[in-house]
Amino acid sequence: MNSLVILLDLDGTLVERGRPVPGAAHAIMELRRAGHTVRVFTNTDSRGEAALVKQIRRMGIPVALGEVFTPVVAALRVLTLASRVLVLADRAVRDEFPAQSDNSRPTHVIVGDCRQTLSYPVLDAAFRAVRDGAELLALQGGRYFRAADGDHLDTGAIVAAIEYATGSKARLLGKPSPDFLRLAAGDVPADRLWVVGDDRTTDILMAHRGGATSVQVRTGKYLDQQAAEGLAEPTHVIDSIAGLPALVEAQAIR
Template structure:
């Protein structure tokens, strides 16, 4: 950790507060303890298949008390960006997101292509349409570029694989709106009115939570839950400011560092 005291904690969700359909032991108490310390809180997720309100309801089912405005997702970032740009967007996203995202267009010309979790809409025609729109000049946006995600029934292909297909075929680079993009962490800090250097990112994923937090100038805490064991075996861990067995110990650690 840097010498700066902590003003905000940016907490990952899946793999950190819950994993494989169950809440991490001590997670709810950890969130409550952080609130008692008076630090700002944002709950960061790369979940790109559903709006914030449904994520909030799911967290309540785990016994986690999180307000909708405390959630920071790439879907929120995309909606803000596309609205401001007056975009005509080709959506390669879930059916649920198509109902809530602005600026979606049914036919060309497209100014943007947005790729997110599209497991319920993906087929060759949809993928080919995204490729052709990018080749015609549309800006490629990725809600996130995760390789895989974990569920109770095992590992599943994530959005990054679909983004990789379009970038490989089109030769275009994607602007990433979720973790590990530096903008994502900076915007989360800005939403709390604190400098990013006074934030601590807590997460299980070394490639998104830890790498992104480090690049943004945050302190970082790797928890040994979720993807940790997989990534340790790949040699990806060991770069965080600190490691904890689980999120249950985060309030004690923040107290030791000091709170502004």
């Protein structure tokens, strides 16, 4: 097997309820020692790349700038210098868009994690902007996310409210968008691309759409989805990220 590009989901795969999954750091180091390229790709939309890299590194997981791909990174690649954006997100994400801070007649409305700042006037401003022709961009479409204190409403629910009120469909920038996969993977052909995650509605579905090999871990949302019907089926299933190097090696010698 030639060297692979392996995209690892963050929450539920490398990290669970705010703590690293046992063996996650060692698995990444083993894969890199074997010559594979490992990147973290995540629907995290609550902070910019640099802050997220620092957070991940504090948990002992070896990543660097340029190795973590998020919907915020995708949005910055989609926008142009002429874009004027209205950002429904907390300050950590809003600050990632300094050059597009003119909110008069926005060309785009970007919706991300806005737990700390969401209010009716802010939601109403987004509604009016989309009605006036701004493109609605969803950093991600998750229904809920898991944290140390339990499950919480996610960005997708806010996006759905604006879609319903305006009759417009958002352009999804995060998982399971095939565009997100292409931006994260670059020019790597599908037969050299592996996607590893816990969520069949995002990670595994996106891998299928992009023709990549998919691996589901039995952590994170695995149990929530175990009995669900009609979801994308992974190519492989492993107990946790700790077992990924052995799976990759086994496939290499087949």
